[in-house]
Amino acid sequence: MVTVYIDPPLWPRHGTTWSHLVSDAALDELHALARSAGVPARAFDLDHYDVPAERHDALVALGARPVSTRELIRRLRASPLRVTAAERHGRA
Numbered sequence: 001m002v003t004v005y006i007d008p009p010l011w012p013r014h015g016t017t018w019s020h021l022v023s024d025a026a027l028d029e030l031h032a033l034a035r036s037a038g039v040p041a042r043a044f045d046l047d048h049y050d051v052p053a054e055r056h057d058a059l060v061a062l063g064a065r066p067v068s069t070r071e072l073i074r075r076l077r078a079s080p081l082r083v084t085a086a087e088r089h090g091r092a
Helices: 027-036 053-061 069-078
Strands: 004-006 011-013 016-023 049-052
Touching (some): 004 069, 016 053
Antiparallel strands (some): 011 016
């Protein structure tokens, strides 16, 4: 079973706060959940979606599991889906 996780909307930018939406096993399920909540594809950043605070509750209602930021990072780092900073910036 694949689970999609979301952390609390704590990251300020563009006049709101943001959450991260991740999967620890399958991008297909992550993309499907994001699409079902109306999260635009441009919000995807290689291994996660950045989602504004106003979408947090809808994503939880659709099945995203709320976890702390610490837990979300731990799960993403342990997953095969993680994109490292070096990979993100083309240095890998």
